[in-house]
């Protein structure tokens with residue numbers, strides 16, 4: 334019965350209002366654990382119950398969250414509520430339109446990018462082509478341009494680069510060079526008969542007037558919309574026949590996207606925006622600590638209109654712990670001991686172990702296996718978040734999920750924030766790294782532990798130290 338809890342508990346009046354809303358567009362803004370996914374699923378349930386023959390789809394931002402939501406959606410009605418990531422659906426659309434979907438893998442994309450950099454930079458003394466440290470910036474800029482569907486040079490030269498206010502100053506002449514690079518990269522992709530993932534939405538927008546009715550969906554629900562690109566949301570808006578409802582939390586934004594709702598063509602003025610401020614997932618102690626970290630986020634400091642202040646929950650639990658393990662080997666030993674003890678104490682609970690990189694996840698899985706601890710990796714369709722036991726995943730993949738107990742490991746400098754390697758550690762980069770930790774912390778329902786060895790993450794230093802217990806091995 335535990336699994337169906339999300340579909341059965343009473344809703345607050347605010348949540349119920351969002352479920353019952355009758356209009357074409359709605360934005361649900363809410364903090365971590367405020368019930369955004371729950372409201373979307375309940376709305377799906379209501380639609381399939383009340384409207385015979387209509388189609389409903391929930392879009393989540395990655396495959397891991399899609400698997401999590403599909404599990405819940407199948408409890409509603411496996412045939413009526415579809416769950417997609419943008420790319421899983423857009424790939425089907427492109428194939429239905431006979432548009433190639435041979436997509437480059439990371440390594441090939443890097444290779445083509447390097448080739449384009451060298452070709453576009455031939456004979457140029459421009460710093461972008463001469464200095465290694467701009468590579469990550471240039472890749473992100475190209476992804477941003479495609480995400481905004483800026484296909485014409487002129488449009489890019491004129492656009493306000495919202496969300497791209499990093500340390501790299503970009504003049505008009507610099508933009509010309511960036512666009513040269515983009516065009517060269519696109520030419521190389523075409524020669525290989527490939528596209529990259531950022532091309533899916535612009536390709537569909539190219540033929541939007543001819544989008545066949547067969548690929549459209551009556552009601553589209555979008556979760557974690559803050560991390561979708563503008564072009565992707567525009568495509569979904571066009572594909573929605575009757576309604577498009579989006580849920581978003583800017584405080585959890587971990588990707589390089591920027592858009593205004595009006596650019597997407599959805600009207601969220603006045604009563605079309607519902608705000609959820611109560612949080613149901615975690616104890617007060619967890620939310621207070623996570624919020625003390627979040628207070629350092631530039632969007633909080635700037636009083637961004639899309640930021641929602643949490644209301645602390647009444648449910649209390651133990652104080653989160655921050656454990657200084659000394660050396661790396663000691664951290665791993667401590668982790669194994671703790672996970673074993675927690676599992677033996679609470680065999681019916683989900684225990685999420687979250688770390689930065691997949692290589693760490695794999696290493697931990699081996700350590701657990703050596704200690705006879707059964708663990709599951711949560712990645713895309715792999716693993717089940719809803720069943721008790723030890724689950725391993727990364728800071729990026731944990732978004733949208735939840736566990737009874739969470740251990741965030743290797744919370745040290747160099748790891749979170751990760752070293753970027755191109756000296757461009759601007760405020761936005763650090764803000765995203767901070768949000769990754771905030772997201773991981775707010776996955777915990779009852780207990781939260783953070784472990785580190787070596788120098789603690791600067792984010793631990795940012796938290797209010799009265800809100801966690803310090804443990805030193």
Ligand SMILES: Nc1ncnc2c1ncn2[C@@H]1O[C@H](COP(=O)(O)OP(=O)(O)OP(=O)(O)O)[C@@H](O)[C@H]1O
Pocket residue numbers: 338339340342343344345348363364365366367368369370371372582585613614732733734735775
């Ligand atoms: N009204 C409610 N009463 C009790 N529990 C609730 C209520 N609303 C939501 N929950 C529970 O709170 C938890 C968080 O809900 P949900 O995942 O929908 O939040 P969310 O806003 O999507 O979170 P996030 O943005 O952090 O992923 C879930 O376990 C859900 O079942």
